[in-house]
Amino acid sequence: MDDHSQFRLLSKRRFLPFFLTQFSGAFNDNLFRNVLLLLITYTAGGLMGLPIDVAVNIAAFVFIVPFFLFSGIAGQLADKYEKSQVIRWVKLAEIAIMVLAAVGLWHGWYEALLLLLFLMGVQSTFFGPVKYALLPEVLTDDELVGGNALVEMGTFVAILVGTLAAGLLMGSEQPEKLAAIGVVVLAVVGYLAARQVPVTGSTNPQMTIGFRPLRETWNLMRLAAENHSVLLCIMAISWFWFLGAAYLTQFPSFAQTDLMGDETVVTLLLAVFTIGIALGSVACERLSGHRIELGIVPIGSLGISLFGLDLYFNMPANPVPTDWWMIITDSQHRQLAIDLLGIGFFGGLFIVPLYAFVQQQTPEPQRARVIAALNVFNALFMVVSAGMGILMLGVIGLSIPEFFLVLSIMNLIVAGFVYQQVPEFALRFIVWVLSHTIYRVRHEGLRQIPDDGPVLLVCNHVTYMDALIIAGAVRRPIRFVMDHQIFKMPILGGLFRLAKTIPIGPRNKVPEIYDAAFERIDEELDAGNVVCIFPEGKLTSDGEVGTFKNGVEIIIQRRPVTVVPMALRGLWGSFFSHCGGPALSHLPKRFWSRIELVAGEPVSAEKAAAEMLEQRVKGLRGSGQ
Known part of the structure; x- marks a missing residue:
């Protein structure tokens, strides 16, 4: 997937017809609206005896009012009925509106065109919800950003082209007639494209439509x-x-x-x-x-x-x-x-x-x-x-x-x-910066982590950045369990609190923190969340995977959940590791280092044991550090 451009979606039937439908609609909206505004400004000299500035603002207001009035009904229709069918209904309505608009343009009935501009606003109101709600149903999770990017790109290009086309038409000898033909042709093209949009099914067929x-x-x-x-x-x-x-x-x-x-x-x-x-x-x-x-x-x-x-x-x-x-x-x-x-x-x-x-x-x-x-x-x-x-x-x-x-x-x-x-914004920003400056992170096997439900991740512990690297790689939000001493660090402590990290400490020294940690872990797993622990209990001092403590077994005994072993490679020797002295005590020696995060096959709660998971993580880590 990473080797393919988002533009390949334009060759897929599940996306291309929708893209063309959206593009033609945005193009038509802006062509008609800008032609009308230019006609009011330069040809009609106003509207209903009103000054030009007032008439132009009235036209803009008329187009936007339907979003306040009819968005509730539009959202209900898009949730209740099959979305490709709703799109075809909307595009048929566009053809009818544009045929009437063509007649109005041809004969210069500007007051009638203002009413049709309102109807175009209604049509856009009903198309908006189904447009964005359809994408997650026809695209996979790793295509969703690319699909939205293409839709936004197409929308703004269509806005630009529609605006420029309106200006070009106004420079012709018969702008009204050319515009009349253009808006009808674009509406028909949009409907033909909509007929190819794939059927997705209804998401909430039992819902009752309210018409208030x-x-x-x-x-x-x-x-x-x-x-x-x-x-x-x-x-x-x-x-x-x-x-x-x-x-x-x-x-x-x-x-x-x-x-x-x-x-x-x-x-x-x-x-x-x-x-x-x-x-x-x-x-x-x-x-x-x-x-x-x-x-x-x-x-x-x-x-x-x-x-x-x-x-x-x-x-x-x-x-x-x-x-x-x-x-x-x-x-x-x-x-x-x-x-x-x-x-x-x-x-x-x-x-x-x-x-x-x-x-x-x-x-x-x-x-x-x-x-x-x-x-x-x-x-x-x-x-x-x-x-x-x-x-x-x-x-x-x-x-x-x-x-x-x-x-x-x-x-x-x-x-x-x-x-x-929303602290996740700031946290993800820091993770993104780290992964594009200090580290180049390669992921392998992360699909082993279930898309939903409780799961426990276990991983080797190399640097203070381990949690942020894992958080940036795994799609689901993670609750990390980390030494409570880390929270005393000025900057990193704040970051980990932001990430809702669970502090833990030795039972013989801080029993209240120790007991509270296991209670929090159990609550998070019971809520269906992902919890990640570093069973070594501390950063490695020699780059090797240390002995796993029995905390993982206590967690599984209290809440039997699937365990996914993971390993970090290539972090030993970085600024945040104990290589060559305590972490953070020496200048960074390298930037944009290639590191890897590898996930292994899930382990059932019945088979999960500290020693076995330690061997799994060592195997995933391999000979490199």
Whole structure:
């Protein structure tokens, strides 16, 4: 799996038709919406006698209102009925809406087009939950990040292409008629692709659909709040859309006022930002090792703020008239483009693992409704983003670069709050950094660890980093049992407390800690969790596997569970081992060292014994250290 690119999914029938359906839908949404906005601005000169700025904002509001009204019903439908069938219903509705839109475009009925824009918002509302709920059903766990990355990449590329196509059509002699043909053709293409989406089955056929829009939307919020980690991930995703909407909304004024650029500059800024998000989304799979890796989410948020700050400090002091070529060729203007590319790139790193985490951690029978709740929050945050832009720019009087500076600082504050509330983010970040700087970790046999249910892991103990390396390799959360003295160490102690590590000590010295440890271990196993112990009881002093103590047998006697032996290779001699003196007492001698974590065949509780497990671990470790 590690040797294959995520792009191979585009050759699979279980993914390609869905990808094409999503791409054509996003393309059509943005083509129709932008054509309508441009027609209102440049041809109609307003709408219903309203000023252009008011008419444009009304159009944007009309598209987003359905997410608040109908997301609850949309989530229920996607959970109750077979998802490929729901997708086909939605795409048929798109054809009907676009046929009416084509008539409206052809005859210039702009007020009617506003109603159809509302219906397109309804159609998007019903497509959103089924779109993301389908992915975990057609992709394996190690394909989920790659699949989400391709979907995000395709979505933002479709947004860019739809926006550019709308601009090109407006430059033609008959933009309304060409747009009318285009939206119908794209709707038909989307439906034909949807007919090839594989059948997945219904996840909650007994559910009763409620048709009270506002109440059902409120019920979505309550459902999403049941899992605190998932809720905070939803908030983080919505924060990304808050930032994205804030940047994209200001691009026209930013290009015109602060860069003195023409319309080509606006197009270039939009393209650079969107391409950055697409590239960041695609990079997620490689950086995460084909799995859901929350460790790169803090990297994404930090990158967004750093490039946002750099954008502010690189603004031209005395702007001169600018076009797209000057943005590329002039060093100072080129740095602005690089900053926008960086903000988009790290935004892609930020958002893809979060989407995959929400999909994976949400029970299948309610997954679509949780995704629907996510869509509601996204819409709410984008509305708040627009309000904040009005407040900061119109009332307080900030310049657009100053507004971007405020967004960068706010992003650091929001990120810090989320990571404090969900310690797994910070822990996974540290593990990811370790595994991409000091160590290169190779895994073997980790599928021996059951996907669910209680399991006890036993492993040799070489360095203070062993727990973090194992935590970064194993997909399931692990509760480690470690010497209580480690918790007194200034930095490592904090990390291990963050990881909910179970402290243990000698029975003859700290009996209360000893007894409490076994109680905690039993509670964790009874809850169906993974517990890892280092039966040697201390770090190796010579690189060899020491004698296993009988604590593992006590655990098994109290709670008979499957035991998986594991071995770490290549860590002896590192900065965190006792090689050449006490750990942490000498300078690191090597970086990016190749190490291995190997898991053996599971051992039943009846056969598990300290001596036998010691021999298993020695065999897995082999002759290397």
